[in-house]
Amino acid sequence: MAAVYDLVPRIAGLNVRSVLLCFIVFLILTFIVHRQRRRIKNPPPGPRSWPMFGCLPELVRDINKIPMHELFCSLGQKYGPVCLLYTPFGQAVVINGYEAVHESLTCEDFNWRSPDSSRELYELLRAKGIIMASGDLWKEHRRFSLTVLRGFGVGKRSFEDQIASESECLMHEIAAGNGKPFNPTNLFCNAVSNVICSVVFGKRFEYHDPEFTNLLYLLEDSLSHIAVGILLMMMPFLAKIPFFPKGGLPSLLQIRLNLKDIVNLHRDTYDEENMRDFIDVYLKDLQMKKEQGIETHLSDDELVAVVHDFFLAGTETTSTTLRWAHLYMLEYPDVQKRVQEEIDSVVGRDRLPKLSDKPNLPYTEAVIHEIQRFASIVFMSVPRFTTSEVKFRGYTIPKGTHIVSNLYSVTRDPSICDEPDVFKPERFLGEDGQVKKIPEQIVFGAGKRVCLGEQLARMELFIFYTHLMHRFSFKKPTDAESLNTRPKPGTVLTPFPYNICAITR
Structure with a gap:
């Protein structure tokens, strides 16, 4: 008992010191926040900022009620476009x-990326690659990548056969299911x-290849823990705390390690x-610049x-768009039927659709545009940073x-699209029945950082979607629950898992 009494003063003293320390930190942070706010003349409006916590209490309260993309919209409705x-x-x-977003995407002062402190965790x-790079590093890699990709035909009509060949493999896999739910x-x-x-990589992978599957x-996995990942980017010291979740960073690191092995294999089998x-082209250019003493940001x-950036960007958004496309075809069977009727009338049943058919398939193209608008897969731009x-x-x-x-x-702006929360492909058709472009629909971004793979993505979506609509009719399994067309929160807005039946036409 005496020992317990001896501990009381220590515990009490510890509590006093802890409270005093917290109070001092509180005062310091309060001073910093208020000094910072006084220093900014005419800042944009925003939620009330509490000492030490900022506006986090309000954001946390709201994020528990609505997903992030809707929370951002509510901030705009309450405080204005900025x-x-x-x-x-x-x-x-x-x-x-639209106006503020487009201006921000094309503003030269917003072309920088944030210093990514999470990268300090793993060598x-x-x-930086391309997506997270800034300045001369970004310019050189973007310019080089565009040149090389175009050299391989990416974005050109000549690349159509390569996409169509992969589409045939996909349809073969689907047909093997004999109409069963998958x-x-x-x-x-x-x-x-x-x-x-x-x-x-110079190769395609079989769908059940263990390396590819992994x-x-x-x-x-690296994309499914975005909240923790952002937190670690801002406060990398948290990763050193035992049992603190590491988000998708370990998976991100493992991807880099696997890709490094692939690069090393290329180096071992390199033939100029x-x-x-x-x-191979990157390795050749890097070696040439080293030999000639040319200053470059290219490196191993x-x-x-x-x-890694190509693998990420070339996989996630287009495949997710296809998932949304077929979910919407289940939800709106009349749209699917009309698309198939248009394809049949133009293409017939003896061959698959081609890019050259696109001008004669206005409703089908309008449906693709509406899928992209309605799904809003990339709901926010990769954050920029002011240096x-x-x-x-005015702020x-x-x-x-x-x-x-x-x-x-932008995709939900009623001043641009009437009834923005309604799936309506006709909004992309003019009075003449032809596709009507809506320039405000900037699903691939705008400005100098517009999506590098936009042309490839548009080609892929058209070929994969029209081929699948031509070959199959997609239906909801008879024992399936009602469809959930609400997005699953994440780095991109993805549909919740669903099963589908593909009936050969």
Whole structure:
């Protein structure tokens, strides 16, 4: 008992010291926040910022009620197109509405990426690639990549046969199911990924290849823990705390390690007279610049990072769009029927659709546009970063601010599309029945950082979608529950898993 009494003063003293320490930290943070806010003249409006916590209490309260893309829209409705958020980890600006979003995407001052502190956790993640690069590193790699991809025919009509060949493999796998229910996620992901793999790796993978399956699993896992991943980017020291979740970073690292092995294999089998793929061309250009003493940002580690970016961007968004497309065909069978009737009338039953058929398939193309708009898969741009104080739309945005452009607010803007929450392909058709472009629909972004693979993605979507509509009718399994067309939160908006039956036509 005496021992217990002896502990009381220690515990009490510890509590006093802890409370005092917390109080001092609280005062310091309060001083910093208020000093920072006073220093900014005419900042954008935003939620109330509490000392030490910033606006996190309000954000956490709301995020438990609505998903992030809707939360961003609600901020725009409450505070206007430019909204400033203070957090304990720094400040961020959320931009809503077409005009403000388009201006932010094309603004030269917003072309920088945030310093990614999570890369300090793993040596191999320090390479930026293209998506997370800025300045001369980004310019050189984007320019080089565009040149090489075009050299391999990516985005050109000549590349159609390669996509069509993969589409045939996909349809063969689907037909083997004999109309039984199946989850299309893996098949769509495998097929779309193989298109970019054929250019970057010089080969396609069989759908059940264990190496390929593992890479796709790691990719999905790395994207499914976005909240923890963002937290670790902002506060990398948290990763050193035992039992603290590491988000998708371990999977991200493993992808880089696997891709590094592929690059090393290319290096071992490299033949200067036989350029097999993107990796070979990169290795050749890197070696040439080293021999000639030309200053360059190309490097072995950056090659792995660039290949990773291609693998990610060339797999996730297009395969997810196909998943949404077929879910919507189950939800709107009349749309599926009309698409099939149009394809049959133009193409017939003896061959598959081609890109040259597109001008004669206006309703089908309008459906593809509406799928992209309605799904809003990439609901926000990859965050930008201000390296200096910026004047934007009459406001002052401080240095070191993350800029988040809410693309979802554009696809749901009633001033651009009437009844934006209704799936209506006809909105993309003019009075003459031909496809009507809506320039405000910037699903691939805008400005200098517009999606590098936009042309390839458009080709893939048209070929895969029209081939599948031509060959199969897709139906909901008889014992399936009602369809869930709400998106699953994540880095991209994906549909919840569903089963589908493919009936050969």
